[in-house]
Amino acid sequence: DAGVIQSPRHEVTEMGQEVTLRCKPISGHNSLFWYRQTMMRGLELLIYFNNNVPIDDSGMPEDRFSAKMPNASFSTLKIQPSEPRDSAVYFCASTPSPLLNTEAFFGQGTRLTVV
Amino acid sequence: AQKVTQAQTEISVVEKEDVTLDCVYETRDTTYYLFWYKQPPSGELVFLIRRNSFDEQNEISGRYSWNFQKSTSSFNFTITASQVVDSAVYFCALSEARVNKLVFGAGTILRVKS
Numbered sequence: 525d526a527g528v529i530q531s532p533r534h535e536v537t538e539m540g541q542e543v544t545l546r547c548k549p550i551s552g553h554n555s556l557f558w559y560r561q562t563m564m565r566g567l568e569l570l571i572y573f574n575n576n577v578p579i580d581d582s583g584m585p586e587d588r589f590s591a592k593m594p595n596a597s598f599s600t601l602k603i604q605p606s607e608p609r610d611s612a613v614y615f616c617a618s619t620p621s622p623l624l625n626t627e628a629f630f631g632q633g634t635r636l637t638v639v
Numbered sequence: 640a641q642k643v644t645q646a647q648t649e650i651s652v653v654e655k656e657d658v659t660l661d662c663v664y665e666t667r668d669t670t671y672y673l674f675w676y677k678q679p680p681s682g683e684l685v686f687l688i689r690r691n692s693f694d695e696q697n698e699i700s701g702r703y704s705w706n707f708q709k710s711t712s713s714f715n716f717t718i719t720a721s722q723v724v725d726s727a728v729y730f731c732a733l734s735e736a737r738v739n740k741l742v743f744g745a746g747t748i749l750r751v752k753s
Contacts, residue, residue, distance in 0.1 A: 557740065557741075559741075567741075569740050569741065572739070580740065622738070625738075625739055628741060631683075632683050
């Protein structure tokens with residue numbers, strides 16, 4: 525398996541623009557997570573899905589952030605409008621089942637820079 | 640609320656030294672899971688170990704070993720005979736039962752010098 529695939533790997537955008545980050549989880553995995561890593565806050569969970577349904581979005585910073593999982597093999601995290609403080613590395617991760625507490629498999633991350 | 644504390648922000652050692660990374664956690668759950676991840680300079684997060692709250696046996700994997708002590712809520716990680724390739728940021732994380740979301744510590748930067 526190719527692992528969790530994120531695109532793009534790097535994104536530079538201007539403040540106010542819409543940004544869409546993409547994630548393809550490992551085939552057969554039923555849980556998907558979006559994490560953000562910053563110097564100030566470390567690694568924090570933004571939202572997670574079980575079987576394509578959002579379960580907990582309490583980590584989403586504000587209404588400018590939205591995430592969707594239209595099918596089992598694809599998820600997006602959208603920021604509209606983007607702000608410089610959104611600059612961070614965004615990781616997507618997947619696990620086989622919401623019940624097994626197995627390790628999360630992380631993608632390579634998307635480094636977002638908002639100027 | 641769950642919390643993971645990695646008090647050591649940065650550690651520097653010389654190659655072949657042993658080094659221990661500390662992790663202390665807080666949770667009200669009786670069933671929970673602990674993890675260690677490695678983030679090398681390339682940026683990806685690499686899984687190292689998972690341990691459930693009912694298994695307090697220490698584990699050794701090559702040069703890596705883990706000491707889980709429920710009495711002190713600690714899950715420490717030791718690298719024996721460190722190597723330059725061990726240089727990375729190491730994260731300890733906690734998740735509650737049946738919910739796979741991870742609460743991460745702030746991470747410890749390990750620098751191994753030749």
